[in-house]
Amino acid sequence: MALLQRLLSSEKIKREEVDEPCEEVEEGQPNNPYTEILLLQHHTDIVRILLRISDKRFVSAGDDSRAVIWDIQTGQRIAVLTGHSHPITCLLHLQATGPGGQGGPLIISGSPDKQIRIWNADTGACLHILSDHGASVRCLQMLSDELVCAGGENVSLWNRHGQMLHCIKSCANDDYVSLMIAVKNERIVTAAGKDLIAYRLDQGRDNTSSRLVEIKQMDLHREAILSLCVISTSCFASGSVDGTIIIWAASTLQATKKITAVADGEAINNRFSHSIQAMLCVQERYVFAGTGYGFFAFDVSTDKEKIVVQKRRAHLSKITCLGLACGGEFLATCSEDKCLRLWGRKPSGDPWQDGVALTPMERFTGVSSSELNSPSSGVWEPALLGECCAHGGSVQGFLDFDHEGIVTCGADGLVIIWKNWEMQKVRRNQAVQKLLAHWDGVV
């Protein structure tokens, strides 16, 4: 699988015409805070999913059909969730609702092997194996602490005890439901191919009679939808392969805006070099979208959509996912070119400016919100601050862990925790001190 992907990506690299040279990172990377890595090796195939389940732990899962719980601080493997016979396609974490087994924190995993498994997030023990839906699962979405929706060949509704409450078969024509988000009023929006379908949760008298009711089918996208993103309670966005992002109103399910990052002429290319791979919403108004090899961010709050940040060519290859790291200091973009790149502004050396930033966007751009929003200001291009290069294959997932660092997973089966060496030194000092304080000289 990894090999195939590598082949494909390398082929792509050859085919793509380089229009704009890709930036090279400054030698020595003085601005890259991630100077120490922990290589977590357990997976044997592409790792696609990372999920944070607590302040100290996260789960990784992928094509080797197992999920692993890791400790973020030490990188120790806490538990391995084995049982699926096919690659795990989605993971979901349910918070604890009460003490003990059923009420404890749960991890739910879905797979094309027509199983959904519910695991104890603390111990990694498998609590339930759900197979009533009888179909491959591609995505999972939490509706409340008790209810979970699974999408794939069909859409099914479950409670946390493993009971299937409702199942809608053949909801999509040909395609599997690949994406799912929950929006206002307990609605679910699913994406299957180029269609979006919205469902409403119809709660019955008791807990077991909840049902999903289809509200509307939206088919404005001309090509397959690759990303869905909730912007605020009032709207959400969908991005498709052809580089189109549509902003939808959550209440009416009407398209309010249509944004194309590229001029029409460029889009004809037909290679879908501007496909929207990943979207990320900041402060409920700025949407970052990874498009092709680059990314851009636009402001959805104004009437006229405005691109505030843009980097046309951020990577050598397609961006797979993006996210903010270090409390918004960096935008991290993962790509098929085996790198994670950190974008932001060069340190100005101006303490005042460093101090005033309040919102993540301000911290990221170094520009005050008002300035950013003023129509006269142009598009800000972030600087390449660091390149985290350790994966042997395309970087598939990204997880921000605040002060602990960031986590990436890749097609080489590695999960890597990126940490700051200086910070780690101090942490180790603390840990060893603690250790020695209780050390009696006999080991």
Added chain:
Amino acid sequence: MFGEYAQIARYVQSSQESLNQNDLYGVEPLPPYLRPSLIPPQPWGLKREKTGLGEDFIMVAEFSELEGPKPLMTIPKDGGAGFDQNMFAVKILAVDHQHSTEGFTITEDAQVVYSDQELGVYAFVHHLVLFDNTARGFVRPYCIAYVTSQQRKIMSFYEEISWQMKKAARYLKYGNRMVFVGDLERHLKDLDHTKGVLLNQVSKMRLKDSDVGDAGQDIRKNAEAELYKGLQTIRQSNLEIMEILSILKPLLSDRRLEARFKVLEERAFQHQFPSNPDNLSLQENWYNDLSALNGLDTRYGSLNEPRLSPLTLFKPKEYKPLLVETKKAKRFNSALRGLHELCSWGAKEGLKKLRCFHEFFKRDLILLMLDRNESQMKYPSFSSVCHAECMTGNFLSGINGSETSNFIPEEAMLGFSREYLRPNGSIGSFDSLESFKSADSQSLSLAMREGSPSSVRTGDSQIGNNFESAQSSPRKYDFSLLTENEYYSDEDTPQTEKQDEGFDSRQGSSSSGSDVAGQPDVFGHPASHGLAFDTGWSESAQSSGSAKADHSFDSWGSAGHKPVKGVARVTLRRGLENSLESSKSLDPAMADTGLSKTEITSRKESSETKGQNAANASAQDNENLPLVVYESQTPQITGSGFPKREGLNRKKSALESDEAPEDCASDWSYERKDTLLADSQTKESTEATYVSSDSFQSVSGRPHAPSPSSQVKEGATEDRQVVDRNLGLTHHLASLHATIVRADSDNSSVFTEISSKELVPHLLRPEILYSSYKGSSSSPNYGLDDVDPCDDYVDIPASIVASPWRPKYGSLSVGDWVNNVGHGRPGYCLLEVLTTYQHMQHVIGSLLIGRPVLIAGSARFEGEVCRLVNALSVFVGSVRRKRQHVLEWMSKPPRVSDLTRLRLVGVCRPDRRLLESFIPSAVRQTCTIMDVEKKIVLAPPYQGHFIPALLSKRKVFKTDAQLLSFIQWWLMDIMSKAFLFYHSFCMSSAGSIIYSQSAKDQRDSYCGAVSAVMARLGVKDSDCDILEHLAELAKFSQLEQSGSHGNNQSCGSMPVPLRLHQKVCQVFRC
């Protein structure tokens, strides 16, 4: 001590060279009396040739009741071939240690040290008594003797030898008792049987009574009386045997040995048919029948099987009681049984133990001592750091962790240091770091230039003499009773009083120093001072306890609080006089110097100089010599004298300023130095620091009147000359030694900047101090009249901890390593590599900071790449784990995941491909790459002092062994700094502050704090990274150790963090 490895190497080599020289002269037609005597006298093996004792051996001898004393066997087989073993056996068996009491008693073993000065043979003899039911009195006296030509070996390792002997004897005796008990029980059966037969005869006779007449009656009566007598005898021996059994049987309860024997036995049965049936004596199954005696219940069913060896002596189940001869007295003319027959498995195991023991112990004394010192760094193993499989230090050795929480706030420490570092009027450069920036090469050259032959001799011979006196001079004054406190109590005396002390009190080396020289730890590890706490650190703690001025340090002894000035001074003076005498009586032979000789003696020197160095500072304390005020301008000149002057500087400054705190501070500061100088780890090092402060002055015959400050400059100049000359000579003579000594002064000076308390506040522990003090006083003259504390021998309990020097190292011991640098060993060809390639400091620098180094070359260059990897592997630091850090040759491109493990890799580069395209960029970014083919090094530039100091020495050394031993020292020096850094910073509150969650701010603040500490350690630039890397290694190892404990199985191990050294690299041509 500073350069002992180098010197050993030198020594080992020189002995070979000297042989060659002899050959050379042998060819020339010079009459023997015209030949210059160039054969270096071997201080330790002088009498080897005389006795023909090529190598140490173990001899087992028996006092045979038939033949008298006779040697039975030697280990190794041909051991002591050119040596009159019979004679020797007679000598060592001329003891009677058996109790002459009635009845059966268990004789305890006896251990005797035998020395024959004439023959030059020294032996440690262990006497033991084995039981044999066919022997006279059931006893067979045996002895095991460890025979060597090195007297000091036996004395220095008395306890180890004794312990090993006891261990071997324990096996022998246990096996023997089993056999004996079995024999006796069998004999009991025989007796029973005989009794039955006799009774039978009686009744038969009585039956016949009726048929026989009177004459027959008489005969019958006679016969009956005889039978009755026989029965009496039987009863008697029965009783006797029962008594013996009742004594012996309770002793046979060593479960551990029993289990061990059982395992052996089972193994023997499994290998029933050995491949070499002719070599019976060593086959395990030869004894299998005997072994059944283990448990007399014959629980081994297999014994009945017919495939038992035909050599079986008796088969328990098939055993047929024999008639015992009751009429005649027992005869003792039959051949006695051998050791193996007497002890069965015990002999096998015991001899095996002896063989192992011999294998380890036959090596040179110096190697053994090195090993012993090294062994102190071994525990706890998770915090020890190795370079090239040789241990270079241990971050936690000797620390009792429960005290580590007693941190003194960093602020207080800083405040203190600031105070004592305050510049003092007359000493401008005092507070600067200059004094220990010393460039080694400079000092070396200076020292060599200033040397003159005469002073060479003096310095050398003096040192040698000190060394000799270690063993020969009787101890008049028990210095060990003096604590540092007492010594230092003089500091409080007014200046005038000290001046009155005058010359006397400054006379050279004290006897305590000489004593110390005779002790085993003089060969202490260079780095151990920094690394082991029992001694160095505790000592420093002591000293800080004495400098009790304004710091309410809880000093442990009352002595610390009540300095007895008079006593201290007087004793010191006596000691000094004493040593002066010893230094006057120069051995002419010793003075007859030659280069090779110096090389040999340099071993001794090194040990001595250390003590002297240390003492230079400490003893001066009592005298208040205001020397060399401007010394710090040329600190590099004085080799071993440097620390002394440093101390003097400080002392001076302290005296000039009347401030008590400062006074105290300066004392502290150089007490610290003492501590660190005093490498030897044992408690005796406390005394060692008081060795011979003024040996240099006394030798030059120029006493120093304490000069007032107006004369300071003059005094300084003169003194410097004197000292320089004396010292320089040593340098000149043995350049090797010189470098090491110099380096040491460099080393020591580092520590002067930081007071002990400031550095390791959490390690100052009253208990340790006390114990170390006690240790020093209880065994003050270790080498002279050893008394084994546990000499009254009981069977060693199974739980006893193995002695530390046991040769089960995962890593090489330094001595072995340096002695056997050969193909494939780490460091082989290093000298050549360093000479051939340029810009190696960047590569070495990368290795030392843990940045992976790839050495690339196409397949044609495999040999060269491997050679480089092998040579450079010396610099790869690792915690003692089984991870492999060095890979000689790798044909596929390395991946990032390889880099967590590997630090030095030889990479095969495909011919057609560029390095850039072959090695993944992720790897390339974090690695230093050396292309052997293109002669290019791509590395972050190294800017520091450590490596240039090393590289500057490469021309001084002629062989790898010399260089490697120097490197070993050099690494230990770095380790000791890292150790200080670790404990003073990482383990203090300063090292655990998270200033900001922002990585950048944190980095800035942390780096600031680190560089402040490093500056005080005298470490700068890239060298900081080296120290930090070592500290990180240790920290992670400790965390990993703790992490692996509490967790359950499902948890994975802790992944090793890989630091990404994202640095600006440059291309160098190498």
